[in-house]
Amino acid sequence: MTGSVLEATREVMRRFGLTTVFGNPGTTEVPFLSDWPEDFHYVLGLHESVVVAMADAYAQLTRRPALVNLHSAGGVGHGLGAVFSASRNNSSVIVLAGQQARSMLGEEPFLGAPDATTFPKPHVRFSHEPARAEEVPAALARAYRHAAQPPRGPVFLSVPVDDWDAPIGDVELPEATAIRGTAPHPDAVDELVTALWTYTKLGSNAPLTNDPPRLAFVAGGEVDADGAVEWLVTLAEGCRAAVFAAPMSGRCAFPEDHPLFAGFLPPERRALGAALSPYDQVIVLGAPAFTYHVLRDGPIPPLPPTYIVSEDPDVLARAPHGRGILASPGLALDAVIRALNESGATVPIGEPGSAGLVRPPAPELSGGLTAELVYATLSQLLPEDAVVVEETPSLRGPLHDHLPIRSRDGGFLTTASGSLGFGIAATVGAALARPTSTVVGVLGDGSAMYGIQALWTAAREGTNAVFIVLDNAEYAAVRLLGEAAGGKKLPGTKLGGIDFVPLARSMGCAAYRVDDAADLSEAISGALNSYGPTLLHIPIDGASPEIY
Incomplete structure (x- = not known):
């Protein structure tokens, strides 16, 4: 192929199925984004951590690497918490980041990324900045293979801004190849x-x-x-x-x-x-x-x-x-x-026995709006193909008790890192990956505020995602674990005063507040059957459960 590095790279992106790009742009990305192809889909998010988390969920549910485009040092820095989560999630996220012009790098220019490849380590499995502009397409193919092959995880590629318009010369572009897992000895x-x-x-x-x-x-x-x-x-x-x-x-x-x-x-x-x-x-x-x-x-x-x-x-x-x-x-x-x-064994051999797991009875409406009641009601109303995204750290016990995940194929996502902000953005990424499925994000009030900008993307993309915010007015996980460790009078755990309904509506989502347990079933059913993104703000009663 001849032409520019940009043209060659876009052809590689087509061959490798990387035509959906999650991003938050900056000036060092302008040449990469110019004359955006009609067959590409750019998913804009309003913060770098949000677009990385969207790409994380999208990659997990499509079981293919997802490409996220970030600004140079500052943008990558904003996204690093989500890159850490993608690493713990073993998620095949390719971070393609801008870099200042090669001719300026020796002077540490404004918006340059010094030691760009070391910045995201150790939370990426491959980190590279090509030595020459013409190596960019092959470097992207290499990054894809590192992300896709076991052990899966995020990768990083830094590209100087003046590389995109450089001539590629007559080169043979890499082809996409099937990548299987590791077979046992x-x-x-x-x-x-x-x-x-x-x-x-x-x-x-x-x-x-x-x-x-x-x-x-x-x-x-x-x-x-x-x-x-x-x-x-x-x-x-x-x-x-x-x-x-x-x-x-x-x-x-x-x-x-x-x-x-x-x-x-x-x-x-x-x-x-x-x-x-x-x-x-x-x-x-x-x-x-x-x-x-x-x-x-x-x-x-x-x-x-x-x-x-x-x-x-x-x-x-x-x-x-x-x-x-x-x-x-x-x-x-x-x-x-x-x-x-x-060898003569019989697998399977018939009806399974019981492991003896006993779940508590469903809560009564008279008990008020509790996490237990929300999860039990949601469990009754969710369709079989639903995807549940969860980020309610202090309420995971009630989730386990009352919302069993029945799916046998990608029906549940949460963050394996413990770093907050994944859930609300991941709900949007999951809805983009599974557009014909019901996607529900169950979020704590504190967790939701780490990536609330994701609601804007949910509306812009026309997703049918449902966001259920369980509001206990605090960082309850911090308080509970702190108290269990002997801490007293911990500052910084009290929240409250956040009205998610006008906040969500201002970003284009339908939104409703549920204050009465008698209205819960109707509210959730309505949200599940709505077109476009819908948020339910549910202040919950009751003492926080013990963690672990």
């Missing part, structure tokens, strides 16, 4: 099959019950990212295994209404050890073993023998216990199920 498959044989119908030589020996799977976000939830359901049913959600997982990797679902492992050593200690064998799929958030004194129950299957070698290297197997969960599950069937 045959010896690892044999080892897993041997470990699982006891729990299959023929391996136990008797009808299986929930009596020992017992097997537990711990399912992490990589399972859903691989599109492998159905395979895990098949294997769990074939082995009559309990299935736990990994601590702080950003996706739903097993249907939470399934009778084998055993609940959510807490991010605390003692409680997690107590939950897993009754089992004879634990297999962790697509998650660290394990992620912890709080430290408490006291004896830690010993863990059973554990296997850890992950496509990320760093996860395996960090694990303080267990036997690591480097593999994408989907390919590992497929290989193990095939091997078990070939």
Whole structure:
């Protein structure tokens, strides 16, 4: 191809399916954006962290890398919190950032990015600024492959502003290639099959019950990212295994209404050890073993023998216990199920048993507007294909109790990083990725304000997203965890006084306040059946639940 670097790069973007671009522009991006092609879609957000979070959710639900275009040092700096979240979410986000002209870089010019490639580290898997302008198209292809291949994660590419108009010369542009996951080593498959044989119908030589020996799977976000939830359901049913959600997982990797679902492992050593200690064998799929958030004194129950299957070698290297197997969960599950069937085991073997998870009863209307009532009502009204995006850190317990995620394919997103601001923007990105699905973001008042500008994009793009803001007038997670650690009279936790209805309407969204429990069902039903983005502001009653 001949022509300019810009023309060649746009052709690479077409070949690699990167024609939807999330961005917040600056002057160093003007040449990249000039004469924007008719077949490209530019999704404008009003803050850099917002567009990165949109791209994060979009990449997760399309299972393809998403491109976000940011201004040089200042814009990248604004977006870094969301890049950190994308890293923890294992999300394939390509950050294409501007840079000042090459001829000016030696003088540290205004809006230049000194040491541009070091700025986003260590939260990107690849960071590069091409040495020559003509290398830009190939560098973008390289960034795509780093983002898409396991272990997935964000990447960074810095491009000087004068590169775009430079001649490309006669070069052959890279072609898009299919990228699969990491297959397990045959010896690892044999080892897993041997470990699982006891729990299959023929391996136990008797009808299986929930009596020992017992097997537990711990399912992490990589399972859903691989599109492998159905395979895990098949294997769990074939082995009559309990299935736990990994601590702080950003996706739903097993249907939470399934009778084998055993609940959510807490991010605390003692409680997690107590939950897993009754089992004879634990297999962790697509998650660290394990992620912890709080430290408490006291004896830690010993863990059973554990296997850890992950496509990320760093996860395996960090694990303080267990036997690591480097593999994408989907390919590992497929290989193990095939091997078990070939060896004479029966997978699946029929109706599963019960893991014994008991959920509390649905709350009564007379109890007032509580998080429990909102989640229970939403659970009754959500269609099967719904996508739920969540960012209510202090209310995750009621979410787990009353809003089981039933989807077996990308039906739930939250941030695995704990950095606030993901949820409201991710709801918009999810709605763009799944335009025919119902997408609902359930957000805390504090969390929503970290990225409230996303509502403007939701309206501009005509998304059918629903935003439910649960307003408890505080940063409750900070207060609760602070008090649990012995803190007293913590400043900076009280909010209140935010009226989300006029705020949302000013950015083009329909918005309503719900103050009466009797009106809740009608309000949620109306929002779910509305055209265009709708926000419900729901002040909630009741004491905040204990975290963990």
